[in-house]
Amino acid sequence: MVTGLAARALEFAYPGGAPVLAGVDLALVPGELVFLVGPNGSGKSTLLKLLAGLVAPTRGTVTLCGAALATLGPRARARQLALVPQALRALPDARVADFVGGGRYAHGPRFEPLLGRARPADAAAVARALDEADAGGLAERAVGELSLGQFQRVLVARALAQEAPYLLLDEPTAALDPDHQVRLLLLVERLVAAGRAALVVTHELSLASRFATRAVVLAGGRVVASGGAGEVFRRAVLEPVFGPHLVLAPAPDGSGRNLVVPWPCGGETGTRER
Numbered sequence: 001m002v003t004g005l006a007a008r009a010l011e012f013a014y015p016g017g018a019p020v021l022a023g024v025d026l027a028l029v030p031g032e033l034v035f036l037v038g039p040n041g042s043g044k045s046t047l048l049k050l051l052a053g054l055v056a057p058t059r060g061t062v063t064l065c066g067a068a069l070a071t072l073g074p075r076a077r078a079r080q081l082a083l084v085p086q087a088l089r090a091l092p093d094a095r096v097a098d099f100v101g102g103g104r105y106a107h108g109p110r111f112e113p114l115l116g117r118a119r120p121a122d123a124a125a126v127a128r129a130l131d132e133a134d135a136g137g138l139a140e141r142a143v144g145e146l147s148l149g150q151f152q153r154v155l156v157a158r159a160l161a162q163e164a165p166y167l168l169l170d171e172p173t174a175a176l177d178p179d180h181q182v183r184l185l186l187l188v189e190r191l192v193a194a195g196r197a198a199l200v201v202t203h204e205l206s207l208a209s210r211f212a213t214r215a216v217v218l219a220g221g222r223v224v225a226s227g228g229a230g231e232v233f234r235r236a237v238l239e240p241v242f243g244p245h246l247v248l249a250p251a252p253d254g255s256g257r258n259l260v261v262p263w264p265c266g267g268e269t270g271t272r273e274r
């Protein structure tokens with residue numbers, strides 16, 4: 001049986017716009033924690049939407065376990081793929097537990113609304129997802145009362161409630177404090193070790209260099225590097241893409257990985273001549 005989520009020769013352009021992706025190949029299989037990194041505007045979020053089936057490629061294919069993703073309906077996709085977007089509209093008065101419960105729609109009978117009459121299995125999945133995302137204490141709060149960081153954890157919980165084997169996370173740590181950033185990625189690491197697959201889009205190279213089993217660098221809509229953390233997080237790979245504002249040093253855990261952090265170049269100040 002063919003396993004994995006795969007993009008082949010993927011191209012995409014918005015109507016009337018320049019190409020965003022040009023010939024991208026990417027594969028994700030169970031047991032992998034892959035980080036997708038690249039500068040602003042390189043096409044990372046667009047690629048994630050294509051892999052989730054939210055938009056269709058201009059050319060190329062996306063397959064899931066050997067089947068064309070385009071042949072699967074929304075409910076079938078939701079049973080396999082869970083997406084944590086950068087943002088998601090929610091009614092501000094909605095109860096957090098009900099909002100997270102929306103992630104269970106793929107598991108319920110067709111046309112039966114979940115809210116207000118959750119089945120025991122759904123209620124248990126929602127409670128478990130909230131706890132895993134360190135958001136259990138928010139279950140009875142209104143969505144509109146949450147801080148950005150709290151809502152980010154709730155978005156993660158909603159995706160976890162889907163219990164899908166493939167997780168796609170778009171900047172999941174962007175609004176989180178350092179403790180919750182690490183907690184979240186440790187959670188994803190555990191889920192991957194238990195058999196799931198995860199693709200994480202991030203600008204946090206320091207986190208990617210610590211947690212990635214594989215890293216993919218996207219620039220100008222193309223994959224310019226792909227491989228293990230030791231292969232990708234090197235100055236020769238990163239500096240042509242991200243510029244000189246990086247410091248690389250051996251990670252303190254003795255893993256042989258490089259820790260990557262942003263740092264100003266020598267003699268450069270916060271202002272530049274125009």
